[in-house]
Amino acid sequence: MTNSPHSGSEVSKAFDRLHPEVQRWIWQQNWETLRAVQEQAIHTILDHSSDVIIAASTAAGKTEAAFLPILSCVADQPQGGLSVLYVGPLKALINDQFRRLEDLCQLLDLPVVRWHGDAPQSAKARLLKNPHGIALITPESIEALLVRRPDAAIKLFGGLQFIVIDELHAFLKGPRGLHLSSLLRRIERLARHRPRRIGLSATLGDFTQAKRWIHPEEPEHVRMVDPIGAAPELQLQIRAYVDHPDVKDPYGIEDEAAPWHPSAFDRIADHLFTRLRSSNNLVFAGSRKRVETLSDRLRRRSETANVPNEFYPHHGNLSKELREELESRLKVGTLPTTGIATTTLELGIDIGSVKSVAQIGPPQSLASLRQRLGRSGRRQGEPTILRIYLREPYLASDAGLPAVLRFSVVQSVAAVKLLIQKFVEPATGDTTIATVLLHQILSLICERGAQRAERLFEQLVHGPLNSISKPQFADLLRSMAAAALIEQSPDGSIMLGATGERITGRYDFYAIFETDDEWRLVASGRTLGTVPVSNAVAIGSIIIFGGQRWRVASLDEPSKVLDVVAHRSGTPPEFESAGGDGLHKRFVEEIRSVFESDDLPSYLDATARELLLEGRRAYLALELKTRSIIEFGPDTFLFLWEGSEVCEVIQIALMTAGLSVERAVDGVICVLATDERTVRAILTQMQNNPPDVDTLSDFVENLRTAKFDEFVSDKLLKALWANRHRNAVTELAEICARIMLS
DNA sequence: GACCTGCTGCGGTTTG
Numbered sequence: 070m071t072n073s074p075h076s077g078s079e080v081s082k083a084f085d086r087l088h089p090e091v092q093r094w095i096w097q098q099n100w101e102t103l104r105a106v107q108e109q110a111i112h113t114i115l116d117h118s119s120d121v122i123i124a125a126s127t128a129a130g131k132t133e134a135a136f137l138p139i140l141s142c143v144a145d146q147p148q149g150g151l152s153v154l155y156v157g158p159l160k161a162l163i164n165d166q167f168r169r170l171e172d173l174c175q176l177l178d179l180p181v182v183r184w185h186g187d188a189p190q191s192a193k194a195r196l197l198k199n200p201h202g203i204a205l206i207t208p209e210s211i212e213a214l215l216v217r218r219p220d221a222a223i224k225l226f227g228g229l230q231f232i233v234i235d236e237l238h239a240f241l242k243g244p245r246g247l248h249l250s251s252l253l254r255r256i257e258r259l260a261r262h263r264p265r266r267i268g269l270s271a272t273l274g275d276f277t278q279a280k281r282w283i284h285p286e287e288p289e290h291v292r293m294v295d296p297i298g299a300a301p302e303l304q305l306q307i308r309a310y311v312d313h314p315d316v317k318d319p320y321g322i323e324d325e326a327a328p329w330h331p332s333a334f335d336r337i338a339d340h341l342f343t344r345l346r347s348s349n350n351l352v353f354a355g356s357r358k359r360v361e362t363l364s365d366r367l368r369r370r371s372e373t374a375n376v377p378n379e380f381y382p383h384h385g386n387l388s389k390e391l392r393e394e395l396e397s398r399l400k401v402g403t404l405p406t407t408g409i410a411t412t413t414l415e416l417g418i419d420i421g422s423v424k425s426v427a428q429i430g431p432p433q434s435l436a437s438l439r440q441r442l443g444r445s446g447r448r449q450g451e452p453t454i455l456r457i458y459l460r461e462p463y464l465a466s467d468a469g470l471p472a473v474l475r476f477s478v479v480q481s482v483a484a485v486k487l488l489i490q491k492f493v494e495p496a497t498g499d500t501t502i503a504t505v506l507l508h509q510i511l512s513l514i515c516e517r518g519a520q521r522a523e524r525l526f527e528q529l530v531h532g533p534l535n536s537i538s539k540p541q542f543a544d545l546l547r548s549m550a551a552a553a554l555i556e557q558s559p560d561g562s563i564m565l566g567a568t569g570e571r572i573t574g575r576y577d578f579y580a581i582f583e584t585d586d587e588w589r590l591v592a593s594g595r596t597l598g599t600v601p602v603s604n605a606v607a608i609g610s611i612i613i614f615g616g617q618r619w620r621v622a623s624l625d626e627p628s629k630v631l632d633v634v635a636h637r638s639g640t641p642p643e644f645e646s647a648g649g650d651g652l653h654k655r656f657v658e659e660i661r662s663v664f665e666s667d668d669l670p671s672y673l674d675a676t677a678r679e680l681l682l683e684g685r686r687a688y689l690a691l692e693l694k695t696r697s698i699i700e701f702g703p704d705t706f707l708f709l710w711e712g713s714e715v716c717e718v719i720q721i722a723l724m725t726a727g728l729s730v731e732r733a734v735d736g737v738i739c740v741l742a743t744d745e746r747t748v749r750a751i752l753t754q755m756q757n758n759p760p761d762v763d764t765l766s767d768f769v770e771n772l773r774t775a776k777f778d779e780f781v782s783d784k785l786l787k788a789l790w791a792n793r794h795r796n797a798v799t800e801l802a803e804i805c806a807r808i809m810l811s
Numbered sequence: 812g813a814c815c816t817g818c819t820g821c822g823g824t825t826t827g
Contacts, residue, residue: 094827098813158815158816158817159815159817160816160817185817185818186817186818186819205818207816207818208817209816209818210817210818212817212818213817213818214820216819217819217820237815239815239816243815243816245815245816245817305817338820355812355813355814356812356813356814357813357814383813384814385814385815385816410812411814411815412813412814413814413815415815416815416816430812431812433812433813437814501827537821561824573817575818576818576819577817577818578818578819579817579818580816580817581817581820582815582816582817583815584816584817644813644814646812646814647812647813647814648813649812649813649814650812650813651812652812733814798812
């Protein structure tokens with residue numbers, strides 16, 4: 070050891086404050102220094118008693134930044150239950166962190182236990198007998214403990230001093246975050262004190278929002294550890310490919326019979342094949358179907374070139390075994406490997422460092438783009454390399470809106486500009502409060518027995534779940550009673566009804582999200598993964614899956630198993646999807662400013678540059694700088710340049726006037742089969758007499774999207790929609806006026 | 812524009 074952690078002055082100050090056994094562990098690691106984030110976190114956690122959020126990139130050593138001081142605090146303390154609860158969103162992440170903490174905790178004589186569905190039962194049983202040390206757990210396993218073993222939960226959580234929440238950004242939106250927030254609150258109630266919360270995250274857009282999630286009552290007291298690290302150099306290219314006019318199905322495989330017209334997609338595959346071979350890379354392909362198609366094409370190119378295949382798929386329907394094979398190939402790093410993934414490789418599971426990241430299609434959010442980039446250039450002095458590949462249609466001379474604007478090129482340029490400005494979208498409002506509350510009402514009754522309505526409200530409606538009123542909560546309880554989820558005893562307390570008993574007794578109660586029925590694909594006894602049952606299959610069906618081609622040899626309908634054998638051709642399965650979130654307002658504004666700028670970024674290839682100019686010429690010709698309403702063919706386009714929330718409200722407002730409206734591209738909507746004069750007349754009407762939010766909410770359809778929404782009344786779902794859109798509706802008259810001026 | 816995540820307790824069989 071040439072340079073000890075003792076040598077620097079700042080470093081030694083932080084180092085000196087750690088427990089001697091923690092110091093010994095640091096020596097054993099041969100670390101030359103502590104990282105900036107670790108030094109700051111040590112001081113912040115040891116100097117104060119407030120909650121802390123540690124925001125630093127994935128490779129910066131956030132886990133140690135939290136645990137070195139936390140373990141120094143809890144070592145040598147009297148035992149009486151767990152000292153630290155670490156909550157992670159993924160089992161794979163928990164397993165990684167377990168390996169990182171094992172040695173350190175052993176030195177301190179603190180047991181560390183993985184607690185999730187695939188973790189060994191024996192260690193859990195041992196912990197229950199003598200609860201102390203650290204547990205690494207998923208939200209669902211906390212839920213199961215509270216429902217099934219409330220007595221054990223009190224013993225485990227009664228003495229907690231710290232709760233660490235990893236990948237905090239993953240919990241800031243969506244039902245799973247609301248669920249975890251409720252579980253943490255329930256842990257505090259049964260522990261009769263509030264353990265300190267430490268949140269870890271690499272991509273936070275809005276610190277205020279993260280602080281409010283960590284400590285809803287006193288967000289201003291949450292301390293940030295946010296060292297300004299030197300960002301690695303970014304090497305960037307946007308490459309565009311225009312399809313040949315004869316290409317009908319660019320994602321199909323038929324074009325292999327017509328090699329004289331390779332599709333744009335094929336040329337993208339060619340470029341990936343030559344550029345990415347012989348190093349480790351990640352390709353984010355956007356959808357599972359595209360992951361499969363691309364993996365298959367790249368494997369076939371390897372076969373044709375007679376070289377070993379280095380390209381492997383990774384997505385949520387692939388079996389754990391296949392996914393882990395790729396992850397460990399990437400991590401071990403002895404064989405060059407490129408992973409072709411959906412969003413599955415975005416979160417922090419340990420796959421080592423990759424040379425470059427490729428993105429197929431324009432980025433849809435800066436949060437996700439940043440998370441992806443964080444996977445490249447992780448070694449000191451190495452650049453981050455990003456390639457964005459765009460496929461654009463061939464446009465005939467009579468091509469229409471919105472195609473002529475070449476939106477995906479403009480959107481990609483806008484994304485890069487926002488990346489450089491360090492913009493990240495804040496999390497958006499939640500649509501699933503009713504489902505989460507319903508779930509938690511059932512769960513709390515299991516944990517604590519029959520309760521009066523006021524007690525349920527008091528315990529569950531708080532923090533991120535507080536946007537529901539008492540009358541609305543009562544409405545929820547009434548519809549739960551109507552469905553026999555709950556019933557009221559003569560003394561007024563609420564207990565489980567027959568349906569409630571059945572639902573809470575089932576294995577799938579603990580998670581707040583649902584999974585659909587799926588076929589399981591098995592090849593010679595080995596599970597490859599699953600495909601939705603909506604795919605029509607029969608003996609002899611051919612399919613691309615796991616980057617390879619298969620034929621269905623036999624199928625077992627009741628157990629939903631497909632036995633497959635290798636085959637020479639196939640098509641990728643269809644996966645169901647719900648549709649996207651839309652771009653943030655700021656992103657749409659940046660797109661508009663790219664249209665209006667003359668700047669030609671050097672990171673565009675020749676085709677992308679040409680398409681950007683083409684899009685700008687169309688923008689100019691349509692006079693979009695000053696015009697917001699464009700009649701085109703039978704339809705009329707409204708260029709709103711607003712975020713998805715405002716667009717949705719205007720879309721619904723126009724629908725209440727009897728029009729058919731659809732989204733054209735982000736920020737632009739299309740009124741079908743209607744001329745400009747009619748649209749203007751309706752907008753004038755709306756401007757003078759804007760509809761109120763409750764009228765609009767009556768027109769909203771498909772409000773039942775979350776797990777238990779079937780038990781929630783229409784009235785409540787509409788009222789919650791109205792809550793979320795109230796602000797956007799108040800802008801309605803003003804926006805109409807602005808459009809009309811053009 | 813789409814993607815992702817998670818799970819009990821028990822009865823059975825196999826293995827050391």
